Amino acid sequence: MRVYSLKNTQNKMTKEEIILKLTTLVKPYVQNEEGFKNMSEDTDFINDLEINSANLVDIILDVEDEFNIEIDNDSMEKMLSVKATVVVIQEKMNA
Amino acid sequence: MHNIGNDIVDLKLAKTASSWRRKGFLEKQFTKREREEIHASEDPFLKVWLFWSMKEAAYKCYTQSVKKRFFAPQKFECSILSSSEGLVVFKKMKFYTSSYFDTFHLHTLARETQKKGKLFCAVGVPKELNKAIKKRLAAAMGILPKEIEKRKTLVGAPLFYHEKIRLTKSCSISHHGDYGAYLFSLK
Numbered sequence: 001m002r003v004y005s006l007k008n009t010q011n012k013m014t015k016e017e018i019i020l021k022l023t024t025l026v027k028p029y030v031q032n033e034e035g036f037k038n039m040s041e042d043t044d045f046i047n048d049l050e051i052n053s054a055n056l057v058d059i060i061l062d063v064e065d066e067f068n069i070e071i072d073n074d075s076m077e078k079m080l081s082v083k084a085t086v087v088v089i090q091e092k093m094n095a
Numbered sequence: 096m097h098n099i100g101n102d103i104v105d106l107k108l109a110k111t112a113s114s115w116r117r118k119g120f121l122e123k124q125f126t127k128r129e130r131e132e133i134h135a136s137e138d139p140f141l142k143v144w145l146f147w148s149m150k151e152a153a154y155k156c157y158t159q160s161v162k163k164r165f166f167a168p169q170k171f172e173c174s175i176l177s178s179s180e181g182l183v184v185f186k187k188m189k190f191y192t193s194s195y196f197d198t199f200h201l202h203t204l205a206r207e208t209q210k211k212g213k214l215f216c217a218v219g220v221p222k223e224l225n226k227a228i229k230k231r232l233a234a235a236m237g238i239l240p241k242e243i244e245k246r247k248t249l250v251g252a253p254l255f256y257h258e259k260i261r262l263t264k265s266c267s268i269s270h271h272g273d274y275g276a277y278l279f280s281l282k
Contacts, residue, residue: 046164046251047251052271053151054109054112054113054147054271055112055113056166057113057120057123057124057168058113058117060123061117061119061123064119073123073167073169073170076123076166076167077165077166077167078165078166080164080166
């Protein structure tokens, strides 16, 4: 299973696949369950999911581990929403 | 406009919810100088959260005037001036901080000016914050709490109004775990 999922991240993932993975990653930090149920591309981590900003860095580290990418400070700066995070993940995976 | 910002950290939650020892955790948020100070500290855990709350309080202060959100904790560099006072520098702008803590929580206030004008501030339970602010505003203005309405700016900064009149000049609300805190100044 591990080997397979690692291989999969190296192939091109669709936006939907990325969002699905992201949903699992952010779940432990979510404070607003209603917002989480409706999580979509337009979801904002802080305003909609009420994730504490202290946990944003945990999410960024989790994203790095899960997608096997490295996120620089300029990219991190934008990662407040699902949409922006998906763009960063796609950029880094295709780099 | 002299903005203010505040940040509260539930230290019990901070101990369990995030690990500052996690690989990459310090590197993503703190400058090299801050990391050295953290490692040299007698209580690295407390230093991590002190710096973090200073950065957050300064960020909340800053975003009230620029109306733009971002996540760049490393760009807010902290220096400790005394046991409670600190300085955060972001793009050559200075934010003056005061921090208070006990075993359970850590609270930081940030101001754009060194002058300490009249500020209203308290720590309590997250659920009761809005009620507490309204009560305090009502007492200061001689009106009823129920006549006060909370609104939000586009970046999510809170504002309190009495009918068409804005009551708070600058206002910041923070919550983490079991604690909530507010800070505001009057118009």
